Amino acid sequence: MATPDLLKDTIRPTLLRMTVPMMVGIVSLMLFNLADIYFVSLLGTAPMAALAFTFPVTFSVVSLAIGFGIGTSAILAKLIGQGQQEKAAELATDNLMMTLLLVLCISLVVQLFMVPLFTLMGAAEQQLPYILEYMDIWWLGAVFLVTNMVANSALRARGDTKTPALVMAGSSVLNMILDPLLIFGWGPVPAFGIRGAAMASVISWTCVFVIVIYILYRRYNLIILMKPVARRIFDHWLTVMKIGLPAALSNMMTPLAGGMLTAMVAQHGAEAVAAFGVGNRLESLSLLVCLALSMTLPPFVSQNFGAGQIKRVVSAYKGAIKFALIWQFLVFMMLWVFKDAIADLFAASDLIKGPLIMWLGIVPLGFGMQAVIFLSASTLNALHQPLIAMRISILRLFVFFIPMAWIANELWGLQAMFMAFVLANSAASWVAYRSVSKVLAVKSAVHQ
Template sequence: MMVGIVSLMLFNLADIYFVSQLGTEPMAALAFTFPVTFSVISLAIGFGIGTSAILAKLIGAGRQSEAALLATDNLMMTLILVLVVSIIAHWFMPPLFRLMGASEALQVYILEYMEVWWFGAVFVVANMVANSSLRSRGDTKTPAMIMAASSALNVMLDPLLIFGWGPVPAMGIRGAALASVISWVCVFFCVTHILYHRYQLLVFVRLNVARVLRHWLQVMKIGLPAALSNMLTPLAGGILTALVAQHGAEAVAAFGVGNRLESLSLLACLALSMTLPPFVSQNYGAGQISRVEAAYKGAVKFALVWQFCVFLLLLLLSGWLAGLFADSEAVRQPLLLWLTIVPLGFGMQAVIFLSASTLNALHQPIRAMRISILRLFVFFIPMAWVANYFGGLQAMFISFVVANTLTSVIAFLWVKKAIAKKAI
């Protein structure tokens, strides 16, 4: 799982590294796109959670033919839904980014990137659902290998398409989006080939609307609350970006780098949050609640210790990292500030998404969604606004740590209560 997630993160890091060579404005433009692109990723994660939960249960029960029908119908509906969403969303880009605080100059770069990116959005979500189908079959290595190969392809295509070489023209920020889209298309054909030929989880059958809708509703019963929960993060991210934008394009550029580094810093715990749910679900189904409790508490302890070590490492390397990603002192200073404060709350942030994953695995997706609402709209945004108003950027970054800490305590108590009820 870590290999797969690293590959996904390398997409973002490669894009922002090569785009940073174009200057501060393209770099800031890429930061503005993050809440929008991450909202699509969040939708994909939610669909993947629902797919994996339902498919794994069918496969575990030996109902292979029913699992193949569900996987086929689910992938088809995903492709149709995201295609429609992409077409509609494309027309709302200019007003959305104006609302987020992007200047007219930055919007030129933003729209260049997003006009290409939306063509690949359907493959982003479809790939997540297809890979979740593989994992429900017990195969985590194949999707990791495919994602690693596609990430390597993206890293090679980025400089070629951004800066140009020989007959290939320099496309600038548009080239970064095109490199990602090409990589996603290659992943889609690889993973669907494996689902069809190796595991027979894709089948050619006569279309039955009632069956397709029944399968879709089964998946969405778990997947929709998970998707909505994940989509709250980029929504809040857009609001936070608007707050940061009050300090200038340089601060937004630094904040964008910080968001990418945050994902990489939480890598081990993200992988753990994706492997914990099937373990919890299987033991919950078998009545082994004591193992559920031991797994959850063990994961929480690991997350707190591991992320504190990551914080110390980032603190030691903060000067070098700020110099690596910042092309000017105006970007370096806010990035350095982020690196020395925000990672202190990563351990508590890991506890939050481990708790949400556990609640989803215990078939309590609504309560998992409440954790996200509590974190982002009760603590995070109100505290960030107040801190920014009275204390500026540094106070806002400190408020991130406080918000994560308060939410993690509540989330831990909710999971503990849920496990205790299942044990009765």
């Protein structure tokens, strides 16, 4: 299948052609996470709650990777659109090397603060051993997780979404095979418990790392062997980080807020935390179509922005927003109808089912507005306006989300807190849409 021409091909079919493979890839990634929580749930409530506590921390690393990937995609897409293949290869090579070294350093430092961090988040003393068993292994593979996501962003910058999708699917299949084998043991393989889930992830990420780097090197020549020059590496890193760092900070605010929300939910017991952890993973699965669209929209926006074709950018953005609102409402209806069956599948006990059913009946109503927010943020980053995207994230989480959730939880309890999630997303989505509209109006006036 030929790579689509993002500057000339019809907008809707082009985005559809790019988004469908990414949907497959993201489904694989979400199944990766759901497999972890499903098999760990079979170990009991305590390990399941421990895994829920790890989510804000692990998602922080994922958010860092997403930010770096956004910067990589925005810069590479523009260079590739301009026909500067050699410069794009130099930048991609230097960026991947710096990403690997940075995450390695972060992994070594953060491991020193695991106990106080999870204690601050509200983890009980009996949950800490499970948390530490999981995270001690998980940090070993974090460098491969982040580098893989940045490398996949480089592939998407070329308009290739099929290869990342296939790679993510392979990773998910390998993880689903290794999870039960390493968690429960079989034959000569001992049962590692919750550590086995982390081991399965690390092995899968390592295999993917080797494959993706090979593809970038052999197929696309985006990794090249060259003499390391400090000034060149720094300039490339600075270019990417002008977009990537604000985007990373924006994404890292989400797990930070998630940690605060987890601490609020912990007031209602370990069962509520376990249900909330399941909900967080179901949220990602429910948003997968729009998440895929948010990953294919930026290369389209960046290339057309660089070419001065702002009308194509406006059409693509508004079409994506309309689709997101309609699609996510249909997803909400499906989750509401099947909430009892879903709770039976993922809840380890009846005490977990209650809060999980409550979550399924309320929180997904706000997913459409949440999709508007991250589609708007991805568009702003692609337009090289990462600071505006970061301000929207701050406003959403720390002006709307956290205050509204805290007030609702303190005054009326867990159900009201879930309702506050929907209201917060609604308010933030309006601000996000208006912000993108203003930026596009300015860009249109400049190019007229």
